[in-house]
Amino acid sequence: MHAPSSGGARRREEATLAGEAPTFKSALDGYAELESEIRTMISGLFGEVCALCTSSCCTPDICEESEYSAFLRAVRVAHGKSSAFCDRFGWLTERGCGLTVGRPPVCYGFFCNEILDSMQERERIILRVLGRLLSWVGERAAGTRHLVEFGDDASLSEINASRLIERIGVARTALLGVKSAFNTERLSLEQQDAVRRVSPSAEFDA
Ligand code: SF4
Ligand code: SF4
Numbered sequence: 001m002h003a004p005s006s007g008g009a010r011r012r013e014e015a016t017l018a019g020e021a022p023t024f025k026s027a028l029d030g031y032a033e034l035e036s037e038i039r040t041m042i043s044g045l046f047g048e049v050c051a052l053c054t055s056s057c058c059t060p061d062i063c064e065e066s067e068y069s070a071f072l073r074a075v076r077v078a079h080g081k082s083s084a085f086c087d088r089f090g091w092l093t094e095r096g097c098g099l100t101v102g103r104p105p106v107c108y109g110f111f112c113n114e115i116l117d118s119m120q121e122r123e124r125i126i127l128r129v130l131g132r133l134l135s136w137v138g139e140r141a142a143g144t145r146h147l148v149e150f151g152d153d154a155s156l157s158e159i160n161a162s163r164l165i166e167r168i169g170v171a172r173t174a175l176l177g178v179k180s181a182f183n184t185e186r187l188s189l190e191q192q193d194a195v196r197r198v199s200p201s202a203e204f205d206a
Contacts, residue, residue: 027164032079035101063090065104069148076102105134126181129199136198137167174198
């Protein structure tokens with residue numbers, strides 16, 4: 001059984017079935033949608049804790065990766081809202097991160113000890129899969145290079161859009177599996193396969 005698709009994802013699937021070549025724009029749109037879903041989920045889980053945190057883990061040098069990476073810049077320009085970047089605080093504002101999309105993948109993959117210590121081992125394993133999704137999507141975007149390693153706009157043409165779109169699809173299915181697992185619901189076989197691709201060592205029962 002196929003996982004439910006959002007409107008954008010469904011249009012991309014229909015285009016692929018119709019034989020249209022996957023385009024860089026489709027990959028960009030799909031990445032932005034996926035990032036938004038991941039951001040919404042993480043924010044729902046930890047937004048209140050992070051809002052009260054006095055030792056934010058955000059630093060300007062992490063923020064700068066979103067400026068260096070031509071792909072993340074393109075995601076931000078096409079789909080994002082952002083505050084102004086400042087040398088002292090990067091994208092960080094008094095309301096948290098000022099970037100809606102185009103954040104470095106590491107921003108979704110780090111969870112501090114306060115968060116990890118508040119969870120059971122099973123939840124920590126699920127969280128590791130969630131935190132790895134965006135980083136996994138960007139691996140081997142061209143040869144061995146990660147999406148975030150393309151610095152200038154001209155180099156974006158080297159990105160393998162078909163591969164990226166395929167990975168985004170797998171990550172979306174894995175994200176549904178993560179949501180099911182957090183709700184202690186059984187994962188479909190497709191979701192289990194997707195989770196295994198993203199994180200081969202992750203083992204958690206429904
Ligand atoms: S992840 Fe931890 S250190 Fe970072 S902002 Fe949230 S509570 Fe603070
Ligand atoms: S979450 Fe936002 S403010 Fe924090 S390090 Fe990442 S880009 Fe910077």
